[in-house]
Amino acid sequence: MRNKITLIKNAKIVNEGTIMSGDILIEGEYIKQVEASISPKSADVLLIDAEGKYVLPGVIDDQVHFREPGLTHKANIETESRAAIAGGITSFVEMPNTNPQTTTVEKLEEKFDIAAKTSYANYSFMFGGTNDNLEEILKLDKNQVAGLKLFLGSSTGNMLVDDPEVLEKIFKSTDMVISVHCEDEGTIKRNFKKYHDEFGDDIPVDCHPLIRSEEACYLSSSKAIELAKKTGARLHIFHLSTGKETQLFTNKIPLKDKKITAEVCVHHLWFSDEDYKTKGTHIKWNPAVKTAADRDALWKALLDGRIDVIATDHAPHTKAEKDNVYTKAPSGGPLVQHALQAMLEMYHKGKISLEKVVEKMCHNPAILFQIERRGYIREGYYADLVLVDLNNPITVQKENILYKCGWSPFEGSTFKSRITDTFLNGTLVYQNGKFKEVKAAKRLTFNR
Incomplete structure (x- = not known):
């Protein structure tokens, strides 16, 4: 044919x-x-x-939560990959905190089977590291899986890795990219107790960045980097949210030679803590959206090359779930349909060039994860x-939102x-x- x-x-x-x-x-x-x-x-x-x-080359989103299997009332691979395609995202890497968690080779292949039948976009998955699955990690084919994901702070579907000996063994045992969610659990628990003692379950949502604080992020990120330097591991730190953390990274060497890399998400470049007044728990993410000064510092690091990638951390929950009081409202929100448009809006505002948008959303994820023949417009x-x-404006409205959860933090924009x-x-x-x-x-x- x-x-x-x-x-x-x-x-x-x-x-x-x-x-x-x-x-x-x-x-x-x-x-x-x-x-x-x-x-x-x-x-x-x-x-x-x-x-x-x-x-543009199709966007490669290296961090999404499509909720399948086990949490499909929120989303599934079919619905969210379809929304991604409408948003110009042609390839995604999905996270392991599903139900069951993707922490065995068998469960990983089950997700690949689902995606082969239902995905609208190109796909791969992260394999989840835990305190007791090193044997499974060692079975992985590094050319067939995007990499490892470790949660160093708890989030949806708690997969916290908190045993220092296990962590060091994992870092020493693989040459795949180890991607980490960095928030220090002890710091968060102390902060949470303080605000819960004062407010009970209905903690004001603008306390979220004080609970999941700059200190919690920096402490965890700096420890992960220290461990990567000690072991020689290839480390990628997901979703930076503070200006202080940007000081941990370098722009002195080309991305292909970096052993330690960083990413920022669309929501941390767009929102600040001032937006909690109008958006409430709809912009409750882990790590938290922080101050305008943090946002400015993230932009500076993105543009000068200390931050390598823009991603979404697309993590949908139903509107009913998000509309709960602080302690019951889960963290995360849907973004794949509107991430590229949001960054193009920043181009219109003079914050970033089109070439830089493509570098951070298309070229660099391909370099960082060594993805075969994608991320560029090349013969x-x-x-x-x-x-x-x-120059063809569109307003985000209920009728044109494709996420299964049916809402967007950009609604009305x-x-x-x-x-x-x-x-x-x-x-x-x-x-x-x-x-x-x-x-x-x-x-x-x-x-x-």
Whole structure:
């Protein structure tokens, strides 16, 4: 059977630090040619006129919680990957704190089986480390799984790793990327007791960043980095939320040579503690959204290269769950559908260039996790592409939210930019708000 051929004409192509006007020829699953002008050599070509639009590599989100198995009243791989595609995210790495937890090779493969049947986007999964599963970790094929995830602070589906000896053994035993959630449990418990003693269960939500404090984050992050330096482990620290933590990282060496890397999430770049007044528990995340000064410091570190990746930590809960009092409202919120638009909004505000958005959301996750042939617009790479109209406003409303939970922390916000087309492995899967009746997703592979 002949490969299908698509030609994207008249695009502004954002890739590898430049924006060029040109065309992209797709043959089968792959990018065949990228040139200033390409003429179709056959009548049997799908022509896409991208006049006035920008083409970006598909976004790679290295941290999502799609809640399957076991928590599917909140979300599942099918619903959330569909929302991701509409948001220009073509590949995701999902976390292990499901039910059952992804802490055995058997449970990991069960999740891969679900994704193979239902995912709209390319997929991989993190394997969860615990206090007693080192034998399972040693069975993993490093080219078939994204990496290890360790919770050094408790969160949804408590998988806290708090045995120092076990932690050091894990760090010494694998050359895969170890991704960590860093918050010091002892500090959080002391802070929580103080506020619970004062307020009971109905703690004001603006106390959240005082409970899950700067000190809790910095103490845990600095310990993890110290252990990585001692053992030579490859460490990636998820969702930085404080300015103080940014001082722990360097921009002096290229990303491919870094042993210790960092990421920031969209919500920590967008919201501050001032937003608790209007958003309440809907912006309750772990780690907490903190001060405007913290947000400014995160932006500075992102732009100067100390922070390497922008991710979502997409973690949906039902609105009924989120509308509880502080102690009963779970942390986390849905973001994959709107993350790229939020960062494009920051481009419009002059905070970040389009080239830098692509670097942090597309190129760097591919480098960091050594993902095969994705994250760039290059000949021979998979054709995961996103077409964006930067001047086609859209307001986030109940009717256009695709998350299973049905709400968004951006509800009511108007974004200047719109995702118009998404290509996955050479197939046009989403166009002008409609999904094509085809699934083209593939399991991510890694070149390690």
